[in-house]
Amino acid sequence: MILAVGLGCQRGCPVDALLDLFNAALAEGGIERQQITALASLDRKQDEPGLLALAQALELPLTFFNAAQLVPYEDRLSHKSETVFAHTGCYGIAESAALALAEQLTRRPATLLVSRQKTAQATFALACAG
Template structure:
């Protein structure tokens, strides 16, 4: 089994349905299996965001958050650098950084982005993996 680790960024007050739809569409677009999801993460500012907490519960996944200082070292590995995100959070890219941080926190070895930043009107999502295989390489979508 390949472990997949989700990173989310979202607007305050977004709906769990909006997050779930973004995740489901991303999994479908990349032929990924929900059963391979191992955990979900975001920035510390979102630690009590109701939609993120509800989605983690719905999926039966642990939910972790990281401070901007923990996410900063991942900046060079991001596919997209957002000045807007940096102004709001102190992080150049919440979803990708959070996915990479969680994957590396929970496993041994370097993580790579399996799915780089995807976005909707209210959220961003990225998926990292740690087990090298044919489908787990750094790439942009």
């Protein structure tokens, strides 16, 4: 089974804030860090130092999707943000990216195991497939 984490964050979000959210969401879901296969986010975050540092610290691959690749997941989101849509062209990054990555890796339908978890600076979601 593939477990894919989707992440969204504000510009300049520190790696510690992302790691705290990552660890808290996994603990709440009863999931071990070692079970996570990969991370995903929006392509606009390709140069975001906190995301890159998180992937390096966790030793996990980080995949980026553009808004058009995330739009097909709209109807499966637990929360749709008009603000996020205005800035990115998609209604949610963390959940969409998690679903997109899990399906890309398995070529099977994915489901959200952990819906959007949010802090002041970041969002987290976890999808599984396979």
